[in-house]
Each structure stands twice: as C-alpha cells, then as structure tokens.
Amino acid sequence: MIKELKENYGYLFEDSLLMEINSVGTFKELPEGFQLIDIGDYIKSMPLLVSGAVKILREDDKGDELLLYFIERGDTCAMTLSCCMGQKKSEIRAVAETPTKLIMVPVEKMSEWMGKYKSWQNFILQSYHDRMTELLEAVDAIAFLKMDERLFKYLKDKAMVNHNEVIQVTHQQIAFDMHTSRVVISRLLKTLEIEGKIELHRNSIKILDL
Amino acid sequence: MIKELKENYGYLFEDSLLMEINSVGTFKELPEGFQLIDIGDYIKSMPLLVSGAVKILREDDKGDELLLYFIERGDTCAMTLSCCMGQKKSEIRAVAETPTKLIMVPVEKMSEWMGKYKSWQNFILQSYHDRMTELLEAVDAIAFLKMDERLFKYLKDKAMVNHNEVIQVTHQQIAFDMHTSRVVISRLLKTLEIEGKIELHRNSIKILDL
DNA sequence: CTCAGTCAGTAACATTAGTTACACAGCACT
DNA sequence: AGTGCTGTGTAACTAATGTTACTGACTGAG
Numbered sequence: 001m002i003k004e005l006k007e008n009y010g011y012l013f014e015d016s017l018l019m020e021i022n023s024v025g026t027f028k029e030l031p032e033g034f035q036l037i038d039i040g041d042y043i044k045s046m047p048l049l050v051s052g053a054v055k056i057l058r059e060d061d062k063g064d065e066l067l068l069y070f071i072e073r074g075d076t077c078a079m080t081l082s083c084c085m086g087q088k089k090s091e092i093r094a095v096a097e098t099p100t101k102l103i104m105v106p107v108e109k110m111s112e113w114m115g116k117y118k119s120w121q122n123f124i125l126q127s128y129h130d131r132m133t134e135l136l137e138a139v140d141a142i143a144f145l146k147m148d149e150r151l152f153k154y155l156k157d158k159a160m161v162n163h164n165e166v167i168q169v170t171h172q173q174i175a176f177d178m179h180t181s182r183v184v185i186s187r188l189l190k191t192l193e194i195e196g197k198i199e200l201h202r203n204s205i206k207i208l209d210l
Numbered sequence: 211m212i213k214e215l216k217e218n219y220g221y222l223f224e225d226s227l228l229m230e231i232n233s234v235g236t237f238k239e240l241p242e243g244f245q246l247i248d249i250g251d252y253i254k255s256m257p258l259l260v261s262g263a264v265k266i267l268r269e270d271d272k273g274d275e276l277l278l279y280f281i282e283r284g285d286t287c288a289m290t291l292s293c294c295m296g297q298k299k300s301e302i303r304a305v306a307e308t309p310t311k312l313i314m315v316p317v318e319k320m321s322e323w324m325g326k327y328k329s330w331q332n333f334i335l336q337s338y339h340d341r342m343t344e345l346l347e348a349v350d351a352i353a354f355l356k357m358d359e360r361l362f363k364y365l366k367d368k369a370m371v372n373h374n375e376v377i378q379v380t381h382q383q384i385a386f387d388m389h390t391s392r393v394v395i396s397r398l399l400k401t402l403e404i405e406g407k408i409e410l411h412r413n414s415i416k417i418l419d420l
Numbered sequence: 421c422t423c424a425g426t427c428a429g430t431a432a433c434a435t436t437a438g439t440t441a442c443a444c445a446g447c448a449c450t
Numbered sequence: 451a452g453t454g455c456t457g458t459g460t461a462a463c464t465a466a467t468g469t470t471a472c473t474g475a476c477t478g479a480g
Contacts, residue, residue: 058346060354068349082339091346114324114331121324128338129292135345136268136301139278142352143389144270147467170427179353181468186428202427202476357437380457391438396458412446412457 001027001103004050008074017117021048025103030096037080037094045104046080049073052100053161057093057177066142067154067177069134070097070161078131081110081124097161147180148188152197154178159207166206211237211313214260218284227327231258235313240306247290247304255314256290259283262310263371267303267387276352277364277387279344280307280371288341291320291334307371357390358398362407364388369417376416 002022009018025048030036036047039059047054054071056079071077071094079092113120141150154174158167171189175182189205192198199206212232219228235258240246246257249269257264264281266289281287281304289302323330351360364384368377381399385392399415402408409416 058349058353060350062354064354066349066353078338079342082335082342088339091343115328118325125292125334128288128342129298132289132292132338132342132345133301135342135349139268139276139345139349139352140270142349143268143276144272144274172427182428183430183469184467187430187467190429200428382457392458393439393460394437397437397460400459410458 001025004101005103008050009048012074012123013119014117017113017120020109020113021103021105024109025105027103028101030100030102032096032099034096034100035093036096037077037090037092039090039093041090042088043080043090043107045106046076046110048103048105049075050101050103052102053097054094054100055097055177057095058091059093064179065093065176066179068092068138069131070157072161075130076123076127078128081127097158147178147184148191150178151185151188152192155192155198155205155207156210159210165208165210166204168204170203211235214311215313218260219258222284222333223329224327227323227330230319230323231313231315234319235315238312238314240310240312242306242309244306244310245303246306247287247300247302249300249303251300252298253290253300253317255316256320257287258313258315259285260311260313262312263307264304264310265307265387267305268301269303274389275303275386276389278302278348279341280367282371285340286333286337288338291337307368357388357394358401360388361395361398362402365402365408365415365417366420369420375418375420376414378414380413 002018004027005018005022009021013021026045027050030052036054037043049071051073054077056068056071056077058066058068077094079090082088110124114124141153145153151174154177155167158169159165171185172182174189175185178185189198189200193200197207197209199208212228214237215228215232219231223231236255237260240262246264247253259281261283264287266278266281266287268276268278287304289300292298320334324334351363355363361384364387365377368379369375381395382392384399385395388395399408399410403410407417407419409418
C-alpha cells in the first residue's frame with residue numbers, strides 16, 4: 001500500500017504522515033458499480049482515492065436520482081468528512097464509476113491529524129473547497145443549461161473520468177443520472193449525433209468533440 | 211463588540227479565542243442590499259454574522275442570477291474560507307438580505323486559529339458541512355421541485371430569515387432570485403393566492419401557511 | 421435457430437415553463 | 451387633476467421537456 005500512497009499522495013504529505021496512513025488505513029479494490037455509501041449511512045471511515053473514479057449522487061424522497069459529480073485519484077469525499085465529524089447521516093450516495101482502488105482511514109484520525117499535520121489540514125480544507133466548487137458547477141448545469149447542453153457536458157465528464165472517448169452506457173442509465181426520461185435522452189442524443197458531436201452505438205457512445 | 215461576540219459565539223468559543231477575535235476583528239453594520247462580496251473578488255477577511263441575514267447568489271456568464279441560500283446569525287461564509295486559503299476568486303456573490311451586523315476577521319487568523327483552538331477548527335468544519343448541506347438543499351429544489359413548489363419554498367425561507375410572515379418584495383425581484391421571468395412568478399403567485407397559501411399586495415406578500 | 425429480454429428510435433400528445441404584448445392600478449410629484 | 455413611473459394581471463403564443471405507446475434491432479441462453 002505504501003507504494004500507492006507515495007505515488008498519489010507523496011507530493012501532498014510528509015513521510016511521517018504517509019507512515020501513519022499506512023499503518024491505520026486499509027487498502028480496498030472496488031468493482032465497477034460497487035456502492036460505497038448510501039444515503040442515511042453513518043460513516044466510520046473516509047476514502048482516499050488511489051485510482052478509478054467514484055460518482056456522487058443525490059436522491060429525493062420519491063427515489064429520483066441526480067448525479068452531482070465525480071471524485072478521482074487524489075481526492076477524498078468531503079461529505080464523508082463532515083458526516084463523520086458530527087456523527088451525522090450521509091446525505092449522498094457514492095458508487096464506483098470504474099474499478100477503483102482506495103485507502104480507507106478511520107474517522108478518528110482525520111480530526112487527530114488536523115491538529116498534528118499542517119499538510120493534512122490543507123488537504124482537508126482544499127478538499128472541501130473542491131467539492132464545493134463541483135457542487136456549484138452541478139448547480140450551474142441544472143439551473144442555467146438546457147437539457148442538450150447538460151447532456152453533452154455529462155458525456156464529456158464521463159469520458160474524462162473513464163479516460164476514454166467511448167463510454168459504455170445505456171440511454172436509460174443516462175436518464176437516471178440526469179433525472180429525466182429515457183425518451184428525452186434518446187431524442188437529444190440523436191440530435192447530437194446529427195450535429196456530428198457523437199456517434200451512437202448499442203450500449204456505448206463515442207464522443208467526437210471532446 | 212465583545213458583548214455581541216459573547217452573545218453569539220460564547221457557547222462555541224473559549225474566552226481566550228473570543229478575546230483574540232475581539233482584538234483583530236472589526237465590527238460592521240451593513241444596510242439592506244449592501245453587497246459584501248462579488249464574483250471574482252479576492253477575499254481578505256471572513257465574516258462572522260452577529261445579526262441579520264445575507265443571501266448567497268450564483269451567476270452565470272450571461273448575468274443570470276440564482277439564489278443559493280441564506281446565511282444567518284452564528285454562521286460564516288464557507289466559500290469565503292476556501293477562497294482566502296488558496297488566494298482564489300470568489301465563486302459567489304453575497305448581499306445583505308436585511309440590515310446586518312457582523313465581525314470581519316483577517317484571513318491569516320483563520321488558519322492560525324485552526325491549529326491553536328480546537329473549537330475554532332470544529333466551527334470551521336461544521337460551517338463547511340452546513341453550507342454543503344444548504345447547497346444540496348438548493349440542488350434538490352432546482353432539480354426535483356416544480357416551479358410552484360420552489361416558489362413557495364422560496365417565500366417561506368425568505369419569511370424565515372426576515373422573522374416576518376409578510377415579506378417586502380416585488381414579483382420581478384423573485385424572478386431574479388429564482389432565475390425565471392416575472393410573468394411566470396405572477397402567474398404562480400396568483401395560483402398560490404387562490405389556493406389560500408398567501409395574500410398578495412403591492413410590494414409585499416403575506417405567507418399564511420408557514 | 422428460436423425465444424426472451426434488453427435497448428434504441430420515433431410519433432403523438434400533455435404539461436410546464438418562457439415570451440411578447442398590452443391593460444390597468446397604485447403611487448409620487450407637480 | 452394630470453403626468454409618469456413602477457408594479458401587477460392576463461391572454462395568447464412558442465418552446466422545452468415529460469409521457470405513453472408502439473416498433474424493431476440486437477444479444478445471449480438454450
């Protein structure tokens with residue numbers, strides 16, 4: 001695990017902190033689609049992403065979902081942080097978007113290291129800021145963009161975290177993530193294809209205009 | 211200023227921290243409508259609210275606005291925090307919703323106190339969590355609610371921070387905050403009145419069903 | 421190959437929200 | 451009272467999004 005730590009967090013943390021993480025953290029590999037956190041869960045440990053990507057979703061009472069943003073290598077889940085702190089329930093759901101490797105750190109350590117390591121403190125605050133910024137971007141997309149623009153942004157974001165201009169996804173799955181209906185997505189995708197921005201295939205979409 | 215501090219933050223911070231805040235902070239009174247922070251501003255000090263309320267707005271490139279949430283007594287602006295840290299520009303606009311009293315603290319202190327006072331650390335993290343939660347609520351409203359529900363929620367929230375079931379506002383102002391058009395708001399307000407949930411007057415609305 | 425299940429395309433329609441245009445009411449000022 | 455400005459009500463229309471219903475194409479299991 002120490003190898004992964006140095007590679008992904010070596011530039012952020014001093015050796016002593018890396019050693020601490022190494023001694024209390026547990027390394028995990030998640031398959032695609034694995035659900036790390038559900039809404040209402042109490043969080044006992046926080047994830048440090050080593051590789052892969054995790055998507056963060058919001059859900060309302062009626063079970064309608066909405067994709068908020070992705071978390072990647074070098075990130076952590078800020079929601080998790082605050083949830084641990086106050087022993088609060090998670091407000092979001094986290095699902096592995098791709099096969100993902102991460103290190104789980106017990107929450108008690110988070111607070112302890114805050115006082116002990118300046119670099120950890122910066123990491124946590126920076127993480128909060130990044131997540132906040134991504135949330136604002138999500139708000140922008142929902143509030144200011146029309147469906148076709150949102151859809152294209154979604155496709156590009158998804159291609160980005162998958163490091164591949166071809167994404168494996170069905171229209172129905174997109175509809176879930178964007179909280180709309182499959183028919184709407186099919187319609188708009190077809191338009192995007194006619195505009196030459198994407199290529200449609202069964203179970204996959206190629207983004208041309210990345 | 212020490213009186214305001216003790217009243218509003220005494221239960222949070224130990225005396226030594228209160229004294230520090232007192233010695234480096236400046237007390238300010240803002241009139242309604244005063245703009246504390248604009249998008250793109252570099253932040254040099256962070257606000258601790260003593261009384262009143264501040265509304266936090268998001269704006270896109272085309273100048274379209276959207277109300278995100280309100281900040282009240284005992285709160286601070288988490289966006290400010292993260293902006294100071296990284297010397298980044300503000301992503302949001304902050305405008306006094308009511309006449310507001312607050313204490314401005316230089317940003318260098320924020321970081322210094324993080325290591326020095328556990329209570330300050332908790333306050334900052336709690337603040338991030340609260341703001342995150344409010345942002346999520348805003349997302350919920352935009353993504354999952356229909357206009358009429360969003361409007362009624364807006365009216366109730368506004369009545370709440372104004373401590374008054376009668377709010378002074380024009381249809382046009384609501385339209386700005388909710389990023390829609392005046393005609394749409396007028397139409398929906400009329401429906402809400404017919405449903406017996408509100409009473410419409412020139413320049414003011416009374417919320418009956420609080 | 422056949423069958424069942426999943427996935428995608430499309431039409432027709434319903435609903436919601438945004439736009440344009442105009443009438444008129446309330447209020448301040450003269 | 452007359453003038454002008456701001457705020458509100460409403461109709462008629464357009465545009466965007468959501469819904470229902472049906473078609474056929476593709477795929478994997480047997």
